[in-house]
Every structure is written in structure tokens, then in C-alpha cells.
Amino acid sequence: MKEECISEQIKLRGKIYPCTISLTMDLVGGKWKTVILYHLKDGAKRYSELRKEMPAVTEMTLSLQLKQLEKDGLISRKVYGKKPPIRVVYDLTDLGKTFVPILEAITEWGNQIVRQEGEFVD
Amino acid sequence: MKEECISEQIKLRGKIYPCTISLTMDLVGGKWKTVILYHLKDGAKRYSELRKEMPAVTEMTLSLQLKQLEKDGLISRKVYGKKPPIRVVYDLTDLGKTFVPILEAITEWGNQIVRQEGEFVD
């Protein structure tokens, strides 16, 4: 039971990581991935809904991050309809759902800091 | 009780974030910060110990990330001695310690993935 972060290297899908934490950060790290996951945690959403809820992200970046999350098996992408208007719906996969508790812990941790020394702005 | 991630913006130490998750990722995100925190979770360590345990990080980057973690109040830096050889010891602050449960959850989550489809290499 000593398979924590240290010592051995890890190979996953062709990539080598020095430890498990590195691996996780590769899958969900970056500026927006966790935010996207957060917005999907209570159920599937359309592309346009995500856009509306995350105005700080550009279309390009949102689209790119969604693709990566899909590739890494954290979210699913379903297309409804053939001709515009098309509906594209994103949802957490089973793997993605297992990350929700961490997402909520991260949020709560951040909120503690904000309560102590930050402020909510409009 | 509606202060989760959505809607309001957050201001902390002069920076504006669209949500709490963004804030947290700014503090502990990036390629190495979580790894450093992980290596400090069981107690204080010297600079050279951290180096040895994290050979994949360059000195420059390690030093830089340590500074940022210190500035953000997650770790402390104590210097013992005046003339070389000097001892510099890093440790988690109280704030840093509150992040340990998340660190362990992240590690466990990554380990699950490795068990299912990855491999440990030497």
C-alpha cells in the first residue's frame, strides 16, 4: 500500500508522469478545465449554456478544453439534429462524476479564503 | 448559502476571478505546486530534500514555485545559519495544511485511473 505519489514513474496513454499528482493535474489542470467540470456537475448542458455561464472564456478556448476533457474521458459530447440549429450536449462521464467531490472540496476551500480576506463583486 | 462558483466575481489581493474555482486554481494550479505541497504534507523539508524527491523539476522552477506558494501563504520558509552552509526549511502553513485532504483526494483519484489503465514504471 505504498503507491502514493513518490518514487515510481507512471505511464498512462503514452505519457510518462513523475507521480500521480502530475498525472491528475495533466487531466484536469489548466485554467478552465475544472471550471467547466464544475458547471457540468449538476447535469448536462448545451454548448450555449456553458458559454453564457462562463463569459470569461473565449469560444476557442472553451471548445478546445471541451475536446480535451472528452478525449481524456471526463465528459461526453452528444449531438442532436443534423442541420442547424444543432443541439450539442455535454455531460460528465462516470469517470467525470468521480471527480465531483474533489471539485466541491476545491470550491469550499477557495470560499474559505474569500470569506476571510476576499470579497464578492458584482 | 448560494456562494458557490457561479454568478458573482471575486476579488482577492488585487486580482479578479470569475469564480472560486478559478481562484483556487490560480493559487495551487500549474504543473508543480500541488506536487510540492504533496511532498510537504508529512512534515517540513529542506530545499535539497525537495530537489532529491522531485528530480523532474529544475532548480529554477522549484525555487520560483516555492516563492509563489510562500507569497500566497501556503508554505513557510525558514532560514537557519548565516554563512554557507545554510539550511532552508520549507513547511506547510496552517492554510497549507487545510489543503492536504484535497491533495490526498487528488492522489487517490489519480491512482484509481492508473490502476485501471496505467502502469507504474521504474
Added chain:
DNA sequence: CGGTATCCCCCAAGATACTG
């Protein structure tokens, strides 16, 4: 021993415009 000082490169991310 515990770092800095430089230099450099890559790519995440932004801005803007366009499309099936």
C-alpha cells in the same frame, strides 16, 4: 547549500473573423 541570472522555446490562451 541554496539558490540567481540569463536566455530561449513552446504552447495555453486571447482576439477577431468566418462557417456548415
Added chain:
DNA sequence: CAGTATCTTGGGGGATACCG
């Protein structure tokens, strides 16, 4: 409606050499 295409930029991180 749900994206691409293209161009640009900033800075995170690497490599190497040097310092108090």
C-alpha cells in the same frame, strides 16, 4: 447553433552557467 481558422502574445517552464 455550435463551432473553426488564423494570428498573436504572454509567461510558464526548461537548460545552462554562475553566485553569496
